[in-house]
Amino acid sequence: MSFKPVLLWSDALILLLLAVVAAGVWLLRHNETFRAPLRQVLASRMGSATALILAVYVGIGLLDSLHYVERLPDEPGKAAQYSGEVKSALDKLLSPLRENVEKTYSAPFATHLYAKETMTGPDGREVRDYPRLKHGGAHLADPDQEFWPDVLKRGGLGVLGGMVCWTLLILPLWQRGRTHSALAWTLLCILVVTGLLVALAPHYHVLGTDKVGQDVLYLSLKSVRTGLLIGTLTTLVVLPLAIGLGIAAGYFGGRVDDVIQYLYTTLNSIPGVLLIAAAVLVVQVQIEAHPELFDTAAARADMRLLALCGILGLTGWTGLARLLRAETLKLRELEFVQAARAFGVSRMRILARHLLPNVMHLVLITVVIDFSGLVLAEAVLSYVGVGVDPAMISFGNMINGARLELAREPVVWWQLVAAFLFMFVLVLAANLFADQVRDALDPKARGRA
């Protein structure tokens, strides 16, 4: 075998999460209370379109979670040796992008570097000019003449390819009447963009290159996993704490409420960044003190990412918990809760059946708003130097790098724009999707869509 799969801790968590979701769906597949809202979300225009976009993001993230190390060329008499560099399935797919590294910055679709260099011309004289790129547009003999025809030709082919794929995919569905226009158009957009990228990206740096010449498109795609991980794992840490403590504080009141309030007031009164920075530094020291636990740099970066998620989660539950406590205080006096108490329904059941579903809209809205906040928080923390590992590709590190680039003259804008575009589409899709879910879960709004 020329490679060996590697399971990082975060990969394991992702697999576990997937397994839980799959098991949940399997168990609830006949449950009408669960299916009806789901069907409504997927049947609505906005719901199906945003679900598709999210699926693309999740797909990229999952591909990027299949890690492996390559086997080094055999040396006789020795056991198989593996490279220390952990790669993912996405890296494999994007290997032209990964390997086409330039010297430094280059603009999107550029054929020349962004900085002048002293070169020795063919006649032996030294000139200061923008050198040709090693990979971007390297196949063109005369960029000034051939650039546009080449881009148009390749782009046209890509668009065509995307449309053909779309037709092949959509026709059978359309014939069975299983789809509607919003979904079809979204799919078309995605496929056309994918076609364009597939056709152009191996030959040009579609989104330019960064300071060390890495392709920005590659960086953006790699950042998706980091962003999704931070958003999802942190939310998974936040939710049980916020929901459990918030509702318990609101419903039980008295001592329970006092203790929980004390807890979050204390947490809130410590400046957030400081607390996170301190915790991250502690974790970092621990990681560095035990190098034997991590066999690769990727494993170390991964552990640091997980620790960051945990810390963000442990410090980030207070806002939602306070919101839920207030809402529960209101709800517990409502008569349907009183009626349930009069029936002797157990406390846990009242919390789960009567209170939780009625605060779920708050949870959803807060989680989605926080999701974008978390990705941004990562950027802020990277700026302070306590975010994810500097070697790890993330939106935060991209934005952090862009800080200096924006001060350059002429300005290097593409890294920031790329990070912005990818995050914008992700967060917007997640927001709109959550809106649909909330409407579908609300019996009053059901059927209105």
Place this chain on the structure above:
Amino acid sequence: MNGLSVENLRVEIAGAGDRRFLPVDGVDFTVGADQCVALLGESGCGKSMTALALMRLLPEGGRVTAGEVNLQGDDLFALAESAMGGVRGGRLAMIFQEPQTSLNPVMSVAEQIGEALAAHRGLAGAVARAEAGRLLEAVGLQTDRLDAYPFQLSGGQRQRALIAMMLAGEPEVLIADEPTTALDVTVQAQILDLLKDLRSTRGMGLLLITHDLDVAREMTLGPNDRVAVMYAGQIVEWAPSAGLYAAPRHPYTQKLFAVLPRLDRRGERLDSLPGKVPAPDAVFAGCRFAERCPAVFQRCRVEIPGFHEVVPGHFARCHLAEAAANPSLSPYGGFGKGEIEGIPGRVEVVAAANPTQTPISPNGGVTKEGSEPSVLEISDLAVHFPIRKGLLKRTVGHVKAVDGVSLAVAAGETLALVGESGCGKTTLARAVLRLIEPSSGTVRLCGESLAGLKGEALRRKRAQMQIVFQDPFSSLNPRMRVGDILEEGMAALLPELDRIGRAHRAADLLDQVGLPTDAAGRYPHEFSGGQRQRIAIARALAVNPKLLILDEPTSALDVSVQAQILNLLADLRREHGLAYLFISHNLSVVGYLADRVAVMREGRILECGSAEQIFNRPAIDYTRLLLDSAPGQV
């Protein structure tokens, strides 16, 4: 002309998609100086929307599509918005239902009245303050309340302050939208008296919007006063109150009177008004009431009835009224006075028992000792809430919400607990159910004391008593299907039933309370208020209770729906031998349903006796005051 005249007013509200709602569809009336017009109708008939249209305060998406409103010769719909601002709150003022929310909580009374004085009369400073003081005196408040903030005032005082604010602009016509609905009966009587006084001393026109037949009657006793009965966006009957209450001409009005519960209708089934008010986007070929009308005939379904003058000054929108107005016209003939049973008025009870009375007869003021064990025995029950102050939350005193109450309810008996808001009746109910821990005293249910019961024993005991709440909108979990709501109690208290047994029983219960069986799969918001109250009753019945605590079960409902619920309660009492602890502030409902009545005030029971005795020979002044405050007595 004098006063306010409304001609052919039509209001349209744009709904989702292309739906167009017509909550008000061709309304004409006039309100002259020193005249009171009562706009009477059930919820959803368009009476509030009429008032908002007059004020040009229609909600988003609403607009006036036709009609003209004249105030002393000025066409209100032709005025520019800036000019309308001067009329609104000035020449045409409006007071609202909820005194809690219609005053700004962070402004003192003087400041709020001062705002109106500055806007409409240009007064400021000491002059304005003096005038505000005069206005407060006019509405029966002391001038030292000028610097009070709304939270320092009681509900009645707030309503008075609001009226003072509205008087600041010296209105020619005052619109009062359910001004007393949120108030206690004694306070209601004071506010109604105040409105009457102000009307005659200031020569103001008064447009009173109400759902309460008795309030409408109380306010329109004068010879010029009129009652307008609204149904589905139209005025269906227009008459002086003497004529209307003596002989209502429209079948809808007749039905409204017939569904009213009263002491002298005890044991009778209340008349019911089937169906519901048509949706505001319904299209009508004939009469709007045809679907529910007991006297409907072919012509009603195809021809829109005219507004006929039955007797001078008494109009009704009914084909039968045309016949009555001109008997030679129609072979159907009119309906005379003979058809109208029972005119609401002062409750009079014949001492002899009503022959159709329910089998459980009230036996004077005492429980039938020895004969039957009491289902519920409360002795010296007290609920005190500690008042905590300071950093360490030391208890500095107690609010005595319930302060030593002793009561007993026999099997199959209905005991009514009557009292004004804040008297502790709801707290008492919750303490009985152990939703609140009582401070002292004992509650015995079926002979067994509830105090000290815990866990399983308490749960089993809970099956014997259940509660139905006032507000059918907050008493059902909006996120649970009706079937799940009904089965929840069974799952907790009847463990012997399995899933299928519970579903069967739920279907059975829905049938008993008169709901379709497919209701189990739907969510509560798909049902009307009355239907939701039926669901709440079914839920309580699910665990076979012996005692049902009814906490104002009909006060959030329209009178026609109230009649259905009261009938249902009477049926269930007969079929299951249920005992009711019926909590209410509505004396006519109590008079209709209760065997015995307990009058409660400030946490104590003042008087307890048979319904007949309490209503006819009250022993204490407070009971007499409650009875005398009920509106609509002639």
